[in-house]
Amino acid sequence: MEIIRTEKLEKIYQDNGVPVKALDDVDLTINTGDYVVIAGPSGSGKTTLLNLIGALDKPTSGKIFFESEDISKKTKKELSEIRLNKLGFIFQAYNLIPVLTAIENIEFSMMLLGVPEKERTERALAIMDELEIKELADKRPNEMSGGQQQRVAVARAIVNNPTIVLADEPTANLDSKTGSNLLDLMEQMNKEKNITFVFSSHDKQVIERAKRLIILKDGRIE
Amino acid sequence: MILKIAWRNIGRNKRRSIIVLGSVVAGVIALIFMDTFMNGMMYQMLFNRVSTNISHIQIHKKGFHNNKVVKDFIPGYQSAESKIKTVKGINSVSKRVIAFGLISSATSSSGVYIYGVNPEEEKSVSIIDESLKDGEYLSGGSREIMLGQKLADKLNVSLGDKVVAMSNQIDGSIGSEVFRVVGIFKTSSSEFERTYIYIPAADAQRMLNVNDKIYEFAVITDNYENVDQIKERLITELPADFEVLTYKDLLPTLIIQMDYYKETVLIVIMIVGLALIFGIINTMLMSVFERINEFGVLMAIGMKNRKIFGMIVTEAFIIGIIGTIVGLVISMVIQWRLASVGLDLSMFSESLNSFGVGAVIYPRLDIENLLLSVISIPVITVIGALYPAYKAVKLEPVYAIRYV
Ligand SMILES: Nc1ncnc2c1ncn2[C@@H]1O[C@H](COP(=O)(O)OP(=O)(O)OP(=O)(O)O)[C@@H](O)[C@H]1O
Ligand SMILES: [Mg+2]
Numbered sequence: 001m002e003i004i005r006t007e008k009l010e011k012i013y014q015d016n017g018v019p020v021k022a023l024d025d026v027d028l029t030i031n032t033g034d035y036v037v038i039a040g041p042s043g044s045g046k047t048t049l050l051n052l053i054g055a056l057d058k059p060t061s062g063k064i065f066f067e068s069e070d071i072s073k074k075t076k077k078e079l080s081e082i083r084l085n086k087l088g089f090i091f092q093a094y095n096l097i098p099v100l101t102a103i104e105n106i107e108f109s110m111m112l113l114g115v116p117e118k119e120r121t122e123r124a125l126a127i128m129d130e131l132e133i134k135e136l137a138d139k140r141p142n143e144m145s146g147g148q149q150q151r152v153a154v155a156r157a158i159v160n161n162p163t164i165v166l167a168d169e170p171t172a173n174l175d176s177k178t179g180s181n182l183l184d185l186m187e188q189m190n191k192e193k194n195i196t197f198v199f200s201s202h203d204k205q206v207i208e209r210a211k212r213l214i215i216l217k218d219g220r221i222e
Numbered sequence: 223m224i225l226k227i228a229w230r231n232i233g234r235n236k237r238r239s240i241i242v243l244g245s246v247v248a249g250v251i252a253l254i255f256m257d258t259f260m261n262g263m264m265y266q267m268l269f270n271r272v273s274t275n276i277s278h279i280q281i282h283k284k285g286f287h288n289n290k291v292v293k294d295f296i297p298g299y300q301s302a303e304s305k306i307k308t309v310k311g312i313n314s315v316s317k318r319v320i321a322f323g324l325i326s327s328a329t330s331s332s333g334v335y336i337y338g339v340n341p342e343e344e345k346s347v348s349i350i351d352e353s354l355k356d357g358e359y360l361s362g363g364s365r366e367i368m369l370g371q372k373l374a375d376k377l378n379v380s381l382g383d384k385v386v387a388m389s390n391q392i393d394g395s396i397g398s399e400v401f402r403v404v405g406i407f408k409t410s411s412s413e414f415e416r417t418y419i420y421i422p423a424a425d426a427q428r429m430l431n432v433n434d435k436i437y438e439f440a441v442i443t444d445n446y447e448n449v450d451q452i453k454e455r456l457i458t459e460l461p462a463d464f465e466v467l468t469y470k471d472l473l474p475t476l477i478i479q480m481d482y483y484k485e486t487v488l489i490v491i492m493i494v495g496l497a498l499i500f501g502i503i504n505t506m507l508m509s510v511f512e513r514i515n516e517f518g519v520l521m522a523i524g525m526k527n528r529k530i531f532g533m534i535v536t537e538a539f540i541i542g543i544i545g546t547i548v549g550l551v552i553s554m555v556i557q558w559r560l561a562s563v564g565l566d567l568s569m570f571s572e573s574l575n576s577f578g579v580g581a582v583i584y585p586r587l588d589i590e591n592l593l594l595s596v597i598s599i600p601v602i603t604v605i606g607a608l609y610p611a612y613k614a615v616k617l618e619p620v621y622a623i624r625y626v
Binding site for chain 2: 047051054056057076077080081083084085087089091093095097098099100104107108109111112156
């Protein structure tokens with residue numbers, strides 16, 4: 001089933017008055033169960049594309065269909081609603097909420113959805129069990145290693161059963177072994193739970209494991 | 223959970239939070255202290271005037287208050303007195319013979335208000351007997367006079383010296399009597415010390431050549447806040463050619479001052495509030511800027527602007543509440559100490575005396591004003607957080623996430 005389709009997507013940034021074309025004529029479809037890697041050199045537009053797919057930003061022109069609905073003209077509030085209900089994010093710098101423990105971080109996005117407290121805890125514990133991070137439950141981000149934090153971030157991203165998980169260079173801050181373990185984990189989630197993943201990366205490891213590879217160059221798909 | 227995050231965020235930069243908390247505490251203490259201090263000063267001004275000579279209610283023949291002429295004695299005061307004493311809420315009454323006159327010593331003379339009193343009665347409405355610095359209170363014997371320290375200095379007399387008091391009689395001739403200084407009083411009002419003298423009522427009547435006449439009933443009630451009701455009762459009880467005046471009628475400027483002061487409190491709250499608001503804006507902005515990246519993440523995972531806004535405002539509100547409680551507790555301790563010991567301002571006592579306050583101020587808590595400060599401070603901290611919170615929710619998520 002089609003989750004995302006873009007049509008002639010174009011994004012132009014204004015860099016101190018100088019227009020920078022970050023994406024140019026991008027047509028792309030992502031289906032349920034995909035495990036896609038967007039690769040390309042630095043500055044090729046990977047992050048920009050993920051931000052557009054992730055309803056974090058709006059295109060300069062072109063259309064983005066999310067579950068057949070054009071989201072390119074939606075208001076900020078509507079986009080925020082879509083992100084909350086349908087999307088999971090994993091960031092390069094983990095970006096857990098520093099004042100919350102691992103389990104609270106995972107519960108947080110459920111809280112935003114209004115999941116009752118008891119169910120939140122149960123679900124958080126279940127997902128932590130699955131990702132083998134139960135012992136981290138009461139640790140704050142600064143008490144965890146990068147790999148551990150990123151696992152918690154994966155848990156946070158998938159706990160609400162999102163339609164799609166977007167990960168912008170999730171392994172860039174990890175050593176290759178830790179990164180590989182994390183990739184195992186996401187692959188497993190993709191297989192077992194049919195969770196759709198879209199990565200951006202120029203990490204060889206990531207690219208090698210891609211089920212589908214999209215290469216960007218100067219904002220265009222090659 | 224928002225509350226939990228807000229609370230932990232406060233703990234995150236302890237130094238900064240303590241600084242903000244400190245300024246809130248200082249604001250609360252300053253407000254409450256200023257308020258209780260001013261309130262105490264106002265109350266003392268009123269109390270001093272009322273308890274030395276104004277009393278709660280004065281009763282005269284109509285017109286006497288404005289123009290103290292000898293012919294305006296209270297007609298048939300005996301029956302009036304028994305009527306007054308039947309009115310509920312009246313505690314004590316003193317009959318006074320009052321006239322304007324001149325007092326002279328060997329070296330100098332001065333215009334004065336002459337109070338002819340029955341010493342025992344006067345004690346029951348006035349603290350003048352407790353205000354003596356030298357000598358004794360009127361003993362009831364004749365030709366005794368008490369005067370203020372300032373007047374004694376001016377006339378250059380001391381205890382035992384003779385002075386002559388003079389006043390107009392009804393027919394226009396001048397009556398005069400010789401008195402011996404038995405007591406010198408000191409009050410918080412230099413004006414009063416300079417212009418009031420006390421002599422026995424009988425001597426005053428003889429000097430004015432008014433046999434057995436009196437000019438004023440000075441009345442003390444059970445509660446000075448109820449004077450208006452008692453005034454109404456007295457007006458209906460007494461003949462129409464009497465005037466009944468409460469201390470509010472008699473001290474209009476002081477009463478206006480006290481009302482005006484309530485407005486001053488509002489202005490001070492606004493000034494303190496403004497200073498606090500800028501402090502809060504400043505620190506909250508810093509804390510928002512330090513967390514731009516975090517807000518980006520919160521937005522990305524779908525946290526609504528309303529909630530982000532609420533979280534930041536909650537942080538400020540928590541600080542406001544804690545600061546107010548701490549400030550309140552410290553203020554109460556200060557208040558509790560000072561209310562009994564008083565604040566000794568003898569170094570400024572000259573100027574305070576001309577206000578009629580006295581050198582030691584006893585701060586007084588006014589619940590209404592206290593509530594006003596206690597409620598307004600947390601509100602103020604919230605107001606201070608509005609702009610930083612607005613800044614946070616106006617962030618573009620993409621920009622915020624990239625921000626390092
Ligand atoms: N906010 C912005 N303002 C101006 N130019 C921008 C902005 N964001 C990105 N760009 C430019 O757009 C182009 C694409 O950037 P983008 O971040 O999407 O690349 P990327 O492929 O993610 O690169 P990297 O691998 O370094 O993360 C680059 O030339 C970049 O300089
Ligand atoms: Mg990038």
